[in-house]
Amino acid sequence: MTAQLSIEGLSLVFRTRHGTVKALENVSLSVERGEIVGVVGESGSGKSVMAYTVMGLHDPAARIESGHIAFGGTDMLQASPAERDAIRGRELAMIFQSPRTALNPIRKVGLQIEDVLRRHAAIRSADLQRHAVQALARVRIPDAERRYHAYPFELSGGMCQRVMIAMALACSPSMLIADEPTTGLDVTTQAVIMDLIREMSRSHRMSTLLITHDLSLAGEYCDRIAVMHAGHVVEIAPTEALLRSPAHPYTKQLLAATPNPRSTVSALTSIPGQLPDLRGELPVCRFSRRCERVQTICGEAPLPWTNVAANHFVRCRVPL
Amino acid sequence: MSTPLLEVHNLIKLYPVGSRRKGALLHAVDDVDLTIGEGESVGLVGESGCGKSTLARLLAQLIEPSSGRIVFDGRELTSIAPARFVRSRDRARIQVVFQDPTESLNPSFRVFDSIADPLRRLLGVRGAPELDRRVRHAAELVGLPDELIMRYPHQLSGGQRARVGIARAIAVEPSLLILDEPTSALDVSVQAVILRLLADLRTRLGMSYLFVSHDLNVVRLLCERIVVMYLGRVVEVAPTETLFTAPSHPYTRALIAAIPDPARRGEQRLRLEGSPKSPIDPDPNACRLHGRCPLGTDRCVTASPLLRHLGDVHYAACHFA
Amino acid sequence: MTFATLVQNTRYAFGENRLTLAAVVILALLLLCAMFGSLIAPHDPLATDGAVRLTAPSAAHWFGTDALGRDILSRVIVAARLDLGMAVSAVALSFVVGLALGAIAGYFGGWSERVLGRVMDTIMAFPLFVLAMGIVAALGNNVLNVILATMIINLPFYYRFARGEVNVRREMGYVEAARMGGNGPFAVLLHHIVPNILPPMMVQASLNMGWAILNAAGLSFIGLGVRAPTPEWGIMVSEGASNIISGEWWTFVFPGMALVLAVFSFNLLGDGLRDLLDPRRHT
Numbered sequence: 046m047t048a049q050l051s052i053e054g055l056s057l058v059f060r061t062r063h064g065t066v067k068a069l070e071n072v073s074l075s076v077e078r079g080e081i082v083g084v085v086g087e088s089g090s091g092k093s094v095m096a097y098t099v100m101g102l103h104d105p106a107a108r109i110e111s112g113h114i115a116f117g118g119t120d121m122l123q124a125s126p127a128e129r130d131a132i133r134g135r136e137l138a139m140i141f142q143s144p145r146t147a148l149n150p151i152r153k154v155g156l157q158i159e160d161v162l163r164r165h166a167a168i169r170s171a172d173l174q175r176h177a178v179q180a181l182a183r184v185r186i187p188d189a190e191r192r193y194h195a196y197p198f199e200l201s202g203g204m205c206q207r208v209m210i211a212m213a214l215a216c217s218p219s220m221l222i223a224d225e226p227t228t229g230l231d232v233t234t235q236a237v238i239m240d241l242i243r244e245m246s247r248s249h250r251m252s253t254l255l256i257t258h259d260l261s262l263a264g265e266y267c268d269r270i271a272v273m274h275a276g277h278v279v280e281i282a283p284t285e286a287l288l289r290s291p292a293h294p295y296t297k298q299l300l301a302a303t304p305n306p307r308s309t310v311s312a313l314t315s316i317p318g319q320l321p322d323l324r325g326e327l328p329v330c331r332f333s334r335r336c337e338r339v340q341t342i343c344g345e346a347p348l349p350w351t352n353v354a355a356n357h358f359v360r361c362r363v364p365l
Numbered sequence: 366m367s368t369p370l371l372e373v374h375n376l377i378k379l380y381p382v383g384s385r386r387k388g389a390l391l392h393a394v395d396d397v398d399l400t401i402g403e404g405e406s407v408g409l410v411g412e413s414g415c416g417k418s419t420l421a422r423l424l425a426q427l428i429e430p431s432s433g434r435i436v437f438d439g440r441e442l443t444s445i446a447p448a449r450f451v452r453s454r455d456r457a458r459i460q461v462v463f464q465d466p467t468e469s470l471n472p473s474f475r476v477f478d479s480i481a482d483p484l485r486r487l488l489g490v491r492g493a494p495e496l497d498r499r500v501r502h503a504a505e506l507v508g509l510p511d512e513l514i515m516r517y518p519h520q521l522s523g524g525q526r527a528r529v530g531i532a533r534a535i536a537v538e539p540s541l542l543i544l545d546e547p548t549s550a551l552d553v554s555v556q557a558v559i560l561r562l563l564a565d566l567r568t569r570l571g572m573s574y575l576f577v578s579h580d581l582n583v584v585r586l587l588c589e590r591i592v593v594m595y596l597g598r599v600v601e602v603a604p605t606e607t608l609f610t611a612p613s614h615p616y617t618r619a620l621i622a623a624i625p626d627p628a629r630r631g632e633q634r635l636r637l638e639g640s641p642k643s644p645i646d647p648d649p650n651a652c653r654l655h656g657r658c659p660l661g662t663d664r665c666v667t668a669s670p671l672l673r674h675l676g677d678v679h680y681a682a683c684h685f686a
Numbered sequence: 687m688t689f690a691t692l693v694q695n696t697r698y699a700f701g702e703n704r705l706t707l708a709a710v711v712i713l714a715l716l717l718l719c720a721m722f723g724s725l726i727a728p729h730d731p732l733a734t735d736g737a738v739r740l741t742a743p744s745a746a747h748w749f750g751t752d753a754l755g756r757d758i759l760s761r762v763i764v765a766a767r768l769d770l771g772m773a774v775s776a777v778a779l780s781f782v783v784g785l786a787l788g789a790i791a792g793y794f795g796g797w798s799e800r801v802l803g804r805v806m807d808t809i810m811a812f813p814l815f816v817l818a819m820g821i822v823a824a825l826g827n828n829v830l831n832v833i834l835a836t837m838i839i840n841l842p843f844y845y846r847f848a849r850g851e852v853n854v855r856r857e858m859g860y861v862e863a864a865r866m867g868g869n870g871p872f873a874v875l876l877h878h879i880v881p882n883i884l885p886p887m888m889v890q891a892s893l894n895m896g897w898a899i900l901n902a903a904g905l906s907f908i909g910l911g912v913r914a915p916t917p918e919w920g921i922m923v924s925e926g927a928s929n930i931i932s933g934e935w936w937t938f939v940f941p942g943m944a945l946v947l948a949v950f951s952f953n954l955l956g957d958g959l960r961d962l963l964d965p966r967r968h969t
Contacts, residue, residue, distance in 0.1 A: 087552045187639065201640050231412035232579060233637055236623035240636065258553065261582075264627025288627050302557040304582035306609065306626065310564045313586065316554035319522065427862055451870050461866055469859025473881045479860075482877075483867030533863065 048075040048115075049220055049252040050099065055112030057098060064324035068094050068107070069276045070331075073350075076220070081246055081253040083263030083284075085299075086273035089320045092256045095273075096224050099254075100139050101129045117219065135165035138213035142225040144205035148197040154208045155181070155193030158215055165216045180211040184241060203234035207241070214245055220252040221245075227262070239266050260303050264288055269356070272296045275321055275331040277348075282357035292351075292359040295332050330361070338363050368439060370573050371424070371541060373399040376433035378419055382645055391645050393419040394430075395597035398672070401541065406567060406574040408588035408605070410581060410620070414641060415594040421545050421577045425461045426450055438540070457487040460539035464546040466526035470518040477514050480504065480533045487537050503536035506569070507562060524555035528562070535566065543575045548583065560586060581624050585609060590678060593617050596644055596653040599672060603679040613681040615658045635659070652683070660685050706958030709951040716948055719766035727760035731917045740934050750936035752925065754915075758936060761917035762944050768918045769948070772829065772911075773898035776836035781891050783837070784844025789875050789883075791845070792852030799849070806842040814839045814901060815908070822910050832911030836901050840894065847890055851883040885963045893956035896949035903945055919945050 057069040069091045076082045086092045097103045099114055101121060114121040116137060119128060133139075141147040149157055158177040162168055168176055174193070181189035184207040197205055206226060213221055223242060227235035243266055246253045257263055263270050264284055271281040272293065280293040291297045301314040318335035321327055329346045333339045343362050350358050378394040394416045401407050411417045422428045424435065426442060435442045437455060450456060460483075463469035470479055480500045484490045490499060504514055507528040518526055527547065534542060544563070548556040564587055567574060578584050584591060584605075591608045593601040593616065601614040612618045622635040639657045647653060651666040658665070664684050672680040719726060729747075735755035743750040749758035791799040809817075818835035825831045852875070855861060864878040903920030906912040912921055919941040926938030 087554065185638075203640070232581070232623045233412060233619055236625075236634070237636055237638070239625075240634075259625065260553070261625040261627060265625040265630050284627065284630065299553065302554045304557075304560070304580075304586055306582065306585070306624070308586065310560055310586040313557045313561060315558040315561070425866065427865060448870065451865070451868055456866070456868055461862070463859035463863060465859055469863055471860040471864070471878055471882070474860075474878075479863075482864070482869075486868030486873075530859075530863075533867070537867075 049078045049117065050074075050076040050254065051113070051115040052095070052099065053113045053115075055095065055098065055114065056110040057094065057103070057107050057112075058110060059104065059107050061106075061324075066323045067276060067327060068323060069098070071348075072112070072273075072276070072278050074271055074278060074281065076252045076254055078219070078252055079246070079250045080268045081243065081255060081266060083255045083257060083267035083270040084273060085257060085260050085263050085270055087258060087299075087320070089275065089323070090273040091276040092273050093224055096139070096222050096254065096256050100133060100137065100222060102139075134161055134218075135216045136218050137220050137222070138216075138218040139222040139224065140206070140209045140213050140226050142228050144209050144226075145197050145200075145202060147209060148205055150197055153194055153196055154200070154205075155195075158208070158212050161212050161215045176215075180215050181208070183214070184208075184211045184245075186211070201234075202230050203238060206230065206234075206238050210238075210241060210245070214249070214251075217249055218251065220254070222254045222256070224256045225258070226255075228258070235262075242266070260299060261305060272299065275327075276323060277331055277360060279332065279361065280357075280359045282354070282359075286354060286357050290354075290365075292353045292357065292364040293332075293361050294336050294338050294363075294365065297365060338365075369400040370403045370405075370438060371399070371401040372434075372436040373397060373424070374434040374436070376420070376423060376435065377431045378416075378423055378428070379431045389645050392597045392647055393644065394423060395647075397433075397594075397597075397599055399592060399599070401573050401575060403540075404567075404571050404573055405590065406576060406588045408584035408591040409575055409577045409594065410579065410584055410591060411594035412579060412620075412641075414596065414644060416597040416644075417577050417594050418545065420594070421461070421543050421575065424541075424575065425459055425543050426456075427461075457483070457537040458540045460534040460537060460542055462530050462534045462542065462544045462547045465550050466523055466530055467518075467550070469530050470526055472518055475515050475517055476504070476509070476521070476529050479518075479529060480536050483533060483537050499536060503532040506535065506566065507532045522555075523551050524558060527551060527555070527559050531559075531562065531566070535570065535572075538570070539572060541573045541575065543577070545577045546579070549578065549580065556583070563587060581609075581620065593620065596641055596647065598653055598682065599680075600654070600683070601679075601681040602672070603681075604677065607677075607679055613675060613679070613686040614683045615660055615685070616654050617681075703958055703961065705954050706961075709954035709958065712947055712951040713955060716766050716770060716951070719763045720770045721767070723764040723767055727757075727763045729757035729760045731756060731760040731764045732915055733757075740929075740937070742934075743936055749940045750934075752922070752937050753929075756915075758922070758940055761922060762919070762941055765917040765919050765922065765941070765944070766948075768829070768912065768916065769899055769902055769920070769945075772833055772836070772902040773895055776833045776840060776902070777891055777894055777898045779833070779837040780840035781844055781887065784841045785848045785880070785883075785887060787841075788845040788848025788850075789852050789880060792849035793856055793871065793875055793879070802845065806845050809838060810842045812839070815905070818905050818910055827910060827913075829911050832902065832905050835905070836898060839901075840898065843894065844887065844890070847887060848883060851886065852879055855879050855882060889956055889960045889963060892952055892959055895952040895956075899945065899948050899952070 052072060052074045055069055055072040059066040059068055072095055084092045094103065099121065109122060116132065119132060121129065148154065155177045158180050159173045162173055162176055178189050178193050181192055186192050186204060186207050227238050230238065242253065245251060255263060255267055267284055269281065269283050270287045272279050272295065274295050280296050287296065291300060298314065298316045302316060304313060316335060321331055321334060328334060328344060329348055330343050333343045340363055348360050350360055351364055352358055353364055376394055376397045380391040380393055382391045383389045397420060409417045423430050429447065430443060477500055480503055481496050484496060484499055490496050509525065509528045509532060513521060513525060548559050551559065560583065576584055576588050588605055590604055592599055595616050601617045608617065609621060612621055619635050619637040637657050642653060642656065650669055652670055655661055655665045670682045670684050672682045673686060674680055675686060733756060738751050738755045740753060741747060741751045747757050747759065749762060752758055787802055791802045817839055818832060821835040822831050861874060861878060864874045869878065906918050906920030907924040912918040914921065922941035923938045929937045
């Protein structure tokens, strides 16, 4: 069965005044229909860049050096702007961080949902309002009829995120990309928003790509997790396998550094060194300079994908 | 039991909102009692709008309460005028580590100056060699390499800036360190280092901590006792493990259940629907959680629950606890 | 920033931008004229000579002579001191006073902000020339009062800027840290906040200089402040203006060009300073 989304060998650079930033290198990832895949990484890992590139929203200064992005049957990188516009919003939707700022501040939220419907769905003008209110009710915004007329600043962060989800789901897309959707929200709000995303994903058979820096969050809500470091995908595995037996040294250290209900402060370890400068000269394995397992073979290109278990892949010469 | 280091009684902070004629008041901190013992590490948790940041600022003497008492080491701080307090010895004994390392360091000060300034002003350290020694000692305590001391904040990484903020606070040897979300702006790997540093410093220097955070996992690591706030009120106080394993207040239960836990994948968890009530002119007779709470009877709207002693150091403000 | 980085940045900013470099050179020349004008000038700026009245530019008089036979080149050179002096004084005074008042209003708010705000609104309600004439009429027609008038008119500009910048920084962590560190409110303002707002204010000041020069010249043009026979660009343009019809263009063009050069150069300098300070800081 072909995957809903398939990213293969994606490499992307940014040309800046201070040098070329090799933001993504040989990134491969796939999302099947109906599954929730998490992309976890720290700041600078390239996870958001990747998400934006799939949507075609990447910075105009970015240059895609190689790779394919196949969504449904369409090659997103080769598609014409018209083809991409037709897909974005209808088949492929995205929600962003900081919901209040991602919405148009001077337009009522109900109208913003109608904008999406008008663009992508064949609904009569007379019915637009009804559909918009229904969309709001579906994401469980209380008093949807009244909230239709609200401006973003009148709503809380959690409500605004629900509105964004409503806009994203208005046309029942086959895939949702969620870029740090709950960062900045209270933990109780985060919980209900993530529950909602999961529920929508299951009920609409919608694939979801969840970008987050919170490994625990991905652990609770995702079927599979991809870990990124400095522009590389270093490991992809089903959630339980990744958390129980990580194969990449970075994943293991990330887990050890993440506070969870069972850790103690002395058991909390940190990851030595710093993220490599993506503008400079980089080793074949970008984690090698911080890795305690590094060997000479780690410097040999190309860095292979090793299948360590069922559906469990790691980009490492000396996996755990 | 020895005298606690810090005692807070009936602390209230109100802010006027809207037009002055209407007289509406925002109850940021509403009748809070709190104690912190010597060398104790207390966590203060709650979500946005609960008043924990306001409470932290009140305790740090950055803002003045509308009413109530703060007693530090037997002395009534609330009766000292702010202008005098700024120059008093006690100013050095309560210090704060701030949240955003980018904004908490003066961009035109070198690291050395940021740490030296409170030393000069609060401890009266004058001579250059003495000042130098103390600054370097503080830097060493937080693991800040010597060569970074003459740098400017924009030349440091996030983790390094966080260390400078800590060094600046501990340089004057405080008895109580208030930490306001010190790691929330940091990456996970850097956060781990800073948390270990903070734990280490506490044992070495014997300070008390008031650790304010929205991240319960972090608070669990560093604190012995946790205070949970909601809409300006304290709803529960308990020893850390008790709070996580047997929370009494419905809000605390929802808060704990909201923490992402991979071990509970796919489970239906306890959730609070809706949003918090408005903190402006709240009904004094109703429980603040009423409406969102899974429990609820008439009593919840006629008598606002007070903190009840549940055993050991465990208190909860709920009719059902 | 360290001195080394400052030098490096300066070299970068000026290297990149030839116009800024040109501006600095021109201003340096003008400064030279202001300081050593009487030594550089080929003739005595006050010496009249009826025989050479209104002669066109020639080898003897590069800029020609005016209605009283005075050498215009010498007068233009020597006038630099007065024009620049008046402008710099007025700007410096309004900078300092505006900064102080704005910082206080921005930090303390409350009634200080309300009172000062009203005062500034009142000042802004007056056009410069009306206010200048008022002050001069009340206090006397001399250079000092013209400087005072210019300073007063300019005050709200610095006040508002300082108030805004202080307001933004008032809630920042490092200001609270400074208060925790034993700094009283004025110490916080003076040692912690003001050093951070000085660079953007300096940019404003240099952009403001051009305006101040024009003001000084403009007021002299209408007869306030500077009086004949003192050489000053505004007066010279005023005296030469009557020659527009009769065609003795050199009597007003050269002093006018001096004004243009000065204003233009200060504006370019201001832009250069802005480039120097802003993006570099955030590398």
